[in-house]
Amino acid sequence: MIDLKKHQFLFEELVKRDFKKKYKRTVLGMGWSVLSPLLMLLVMKLVFGGLFAKDIPHYTTYLFCGLLMFQFFSESSALGMRSLMENAAIFSKINVPKYLFLLAKNVQVLINFALILAVFFVFALIDGIEFSWRLLLLPYPIVTLLAFNIGIGFILSALFIFFKDIDYLWSVALQLMMYGSAIFYRVDALSPSLQTLFAYNPIYRHIAYVRELVIAGSIPSPSAHLILALIAATTFALGALVYKRTNTKFLYYV
Amino acid sequence: MLKCEGVSVGYQTGDFKSIGLKEWAVRRIKGNYRVEKFWADRDISFVLNEGDMLGIIGTNGAGKSTLLKAISGVMVPSEGKIMRRGKIAALLELASGFDSQLTVKENTYLRGALLGYTRKFMDDTYKRIIDFAELEEFEDRPFAQLSSGMKSRLAFSIASLVQPEILILDEVLSVGDGAFRAKSEAKMKEIIKGGATTILVSHSIHQIRSLCNKILWLDHGRQILFTDDVKCACDRYERFLAGEETI
Numbered sequence: 001m002i003d004l005k006k007h008q009f010l011f012e013e014l015v016k017r018d019f020k021k022k023y024k025r026t027v028l029g030m031g032w033s034v035l036s037p038l039l040m041l042l043v044m045k046l047v048f049g050g051l052f053a054k055d056i057p058h059y060t061t062y063l064f065c066g067l068l069m070f071q072f073f074s075e076s077s078a079l080g081m082r083s084l085m086e087n088a089a090i091f092s093k094i095n096v097p098k099y100l101f102l103l104a105k106n107v108q109v110l111i112n113f114a115l116i117l118a119v120f121f122v123f124a125l126i127d128g129i130e131f132s133w134r135l136l137l138l139p140y141p142i143v144t145l146l147a148f149n150i151g152i153g154f155i156l157s158a159l160f161i162f163f164k165d166i167d168y169l170w171s172v173a174l175q176l177m178m179y180g181s182a183i184f185y186r187v188d189a190l191s192p193s194l195q196t197l198f199a200y201n202p203i204y205r206h207i208a209y210v211r212e213l214v215i216a217g218s219i220p221s222p223s224a225h226l227i228l229a230l231i232a233a234t235t236f237a238l239g240a241l242v243y244k245r246t247n248t249k250f251l252y253y254v
Numbered sequence: 255m256l257k258c259e260g261v262s263v264g265y266q267t268g269d270f271k272s273i274g275l276k277e278w279a280v281r282r283i284k285g286n287y288r289v290e291k292f293w294a295d296r297d298i299s300f301v302l303n304e305g306d307m308l309g310i311i312g313t314n315g316a317g318k319s320t321l322l323k324a325i326s327g328v329m330v331p332s333e334g335k336i337m338r339r340g341k342i343a344a345l346l347e348l349a350s351g352f353d354s355q356l357t358v359k360e361n362t363y364l365r366g367a368l369l370g371y372t373r374k375f376m377d378d379t380y381k382r383i384i385d386f387a388e389l390e391e392f393e394d395r396p397f398a399q400l401s402s403g404m405k406s407r408l409a410f411s412i413a414s415l416v417q418p419e420i421l422i423l424d425e426v427l428s429v430g431d432g433a434f435r436a437k438s439e440a441k442m443k444e445i446i447k448g449g450a451t452t453i454l455v456s457h458s459i460h461q462i463r464s465l466c467n468k469i470l471w472l473d474h475g476r477q478i479l480f481t482d483d484v485k486c487a488c489d490r491y492e493r494f495l496a497g498e499e500t501i
Contacts, residue, residue, distance in 0.1 A: 009376075010367035017364055090351045094344065094368050095327035248330045251323075252265055254363050 006200025007100055009159060014104035016023070022108065033112040034119055037071050039122075048184040056186055058215050061127045064120050066183030066209045069141070073149055073203050074174050076109040080162045081170060088161075095102045098247055102153050110146065125188070134218055139145035141209045147232035148202060154239030158246045161253050181207060255369055256302040256325065256420055256451050261334035263290040263320050272411055284446045293475050294320035297334070300480045302418075307452040309484070311459070311491050318473040321360030322422050325453065340419025340451070343369060345409060352405060354398040358389055361397050365412050379415055386441075387411040388434070407434055415442050421452045439465070463488050473501060 023029040044063050053059040083105040084091075084098055091098050125131070159166045180197075181204045187195055197206045205227060212220045267290050279445070282456035295317040302308055302322070311320050323329040325336060326344035351368075352361050362383060364375040382389055387407040392400060400408075414421070442465070445453050456462055462484070469487040471478040478501050481487050493499040 009371070011372045012373075013364045013367040017353060017360070020360070021353070024355060090368060092323075092328060093351045096368055139424060221451075251329055 005098060009048055010096065011100055011104060014100060015107045018104055018108045019111075030108070030112075030115065033091050034115050037116050038069055039120065040071075044184050049091060052088055052185055055189070058124075058127050058129060061124045061129055062211060063124055065214060067119055068116060069207045069210055070143060070178060070181055070183055070203055071147060072109065072113045072142075073152075073201075074208075075112065076106055076146075076149035077152050077156055077170070079105045079109060079150065079214060080166065080176070081156035083153065084157040084250065085160055085254065088250075092251055098250065099154070102150065102157055106146065106150055106153065110147070113142075127146050129214060130217060131187070134213060134217060136217055137213055137219060138210070140229055141206045141213075144228040144232035145203075145206050147236045148206075151232075151235030151239030154243045156189060158250070159252050162246075177201070177203060181205070181254070195239055202235075205231065255304065255337070255339045255452075257337040258285055258300050259335045259337075261298045261321070261324060261331045261336055262293060262297060262330040263295040263317075263324050263329060264293045266290070267292050268457060269301065277310065291332075294470070295324070295331075296475045296477075298470075298472070298477050299334075300468075300477075302453075302468065304449045304451060305446060306472055307454060308399050308468045309462035309468045310453065310455045310470045311488075312472035312478075313495075315474065317473055317475040320423060320451065321472070322424055322455060322476075325420075326422055331397060332347070338420060341370070341416070342420040343413040343418035343423065344422040344484045345413050345424060352395070352397055352409070356397055357394050358384075358408065359393050359395060362408065362412060362497060365409070369416070370418060370447055375416070381407075383411045385413055386415060386437075403431065403434075410438055414438070414445060416448070417445065417448060418452055420455045421450050423453065425457070459488055459492060 023032075025034060028035065036104050041060070041064055045060060046066070047060060048063075053215075079103055083101045087098075087101045090096065121131075156166065156170065178199055182198060187198050187204075187208075206225070209220050209224055210220060210226060212224075284459050293411070298317075298321060300308070310319055310321065322344065325338070325441045326342055328344075336395065351365070353364065358366065359380075362380060363376055368380075369374075371379075384393060385411070388403070388409060389400075389404060392404070397405070421442075435481065442452065454462065454466060465482055468482045470480045471491060472489060479487060490499060494501060
């Protein structure tokens with residue numbers, strides 16, 4: 001299914017187009033991609049800092065880990081959901097592999113993520129985090145989350161074509177997930193039954209992995225690695241299957 | 255070479271998208287939920303060889319555009335088989351699919367990429383495309399500022415300068431002013447001489463008569479005839495349009 005070599009030129013042009021369109025008519029351009037999570041960080045720090053900061057060491061970094069990973073997911077899923085519909089005028093006239101639209105969007109999100117990640121390192125340094133060689137493992141949760149994002153994107157973008165209401169449902173779901181991903185609070189302060197619920201949140205799994213690596217400076221357990229890989233592989237496979245089953249029918253619904 | 259064997263393309267009607275979620279749930283519970291199929295094309299068969307130019311005629315809603323979509327690979331036929339050999343360039347509803355926020359140059363590259371060209375090819379051909387479309391002064395202008403005639407000219411130039419083996423033209427030649435029309439007709443004749451298989455949909459019978467060597471007549475999705483006797487078929491079609499003959 002993935003035939004990127006053959007479609008490399010098209011893929012590059014789509015990524016370029018998405019970039020140009022996104023930052024057109026804004027004064028700050030790409031600055032916004034960094035500024036908006038920073039503003040979010042500032043607000044959360046001000047609102048929740050007084051409540052939680054004394055129990056959580058390196059609270060700024062703790063918050064930033066959560067926001068970093070959660071925004072990566074939420075931005076990718078929200079943009080990915082529309083990526084097929086937005087290009088309906090193209091794929092209903094020209095025979096192109098439609099998954100390229102989704103992948104191009106995810107490249108855009110990944111580049112944004114890289115920018116925020118650079119700022120994240122600066123903040124962590126200021127926050128007194130010691131950088132060790134273990135940080136070399138950081139690409140691991142990023143790659144698994146990327147695969148998870150693409151899988152979700154396949155499912156959402158197909159659903160969005162058949163069923164526009166998913167847009168509203170998804171924004172509610174994201175809202176719930178944001179509060180349920182322990183971005184600004186600690187999970188171990190909650191009741192044990194609630195804690196087990198967090199184990200089923202893939203985003204929380206990724207956030208916890210990054211926190212352990214960056215703040216505690218230790219390598220997460222092998223089972224943490226295995227779980228992330230399983231989440232990524234199953235979601236990606238499921239998404240690809242949904243795409244494969246539905247992509248020839250999109251045309252009738254756009 | 256292009257071969258269609260018993261090609262049928264159907265649209266689903268009456269599923270939850272067209273009747274709404276509530277009605278869908280009600281019918282599901284009552285057990286009288288039915289999906290109906292509307293056949294835009296039914297059992298179409300023809301063979302084209304290199305150098306052939308097929309004219310597809312028929313009134314509105316005959317299934318011409320749907321058939322072109324199936325041939326170009328945008329749609330998958332519900333039944334039947336389409337065999338095609340060679341690079342296809344399809345010009346379906348020309349001006350659409352361009353991005354009004356990008357410039358002319360950006361759109362040209364994007365369209366080239368969508369049609370499956372390589373970057374090297376676009377770098378080499380870009381100048382010729384713009385020259386042919388007569389848009390030299392507009393290269394860096396936003397696409398939204400172009401007239402619809404200019405957009406169609408650009409679309410035609412991009413698709414026709416590649417020497418495609420199969421060229422599909424949907425109402426393409428009815429755009430642009432007289433001078434450009436003459437130029438594009440000349441260009442098409444050149445492509446056909448080069449051995450390409452071309453399909454033309456046009457409401458201009460005059461154009462079909464002067465360009466095509468085979469005719470496919472569709473009516474309400476059915477194939478009325480497929481013949482290489484262009485003159486006879488066009489005469490009959492004109493009598494049919496005038497109401498002097500029935501099918």
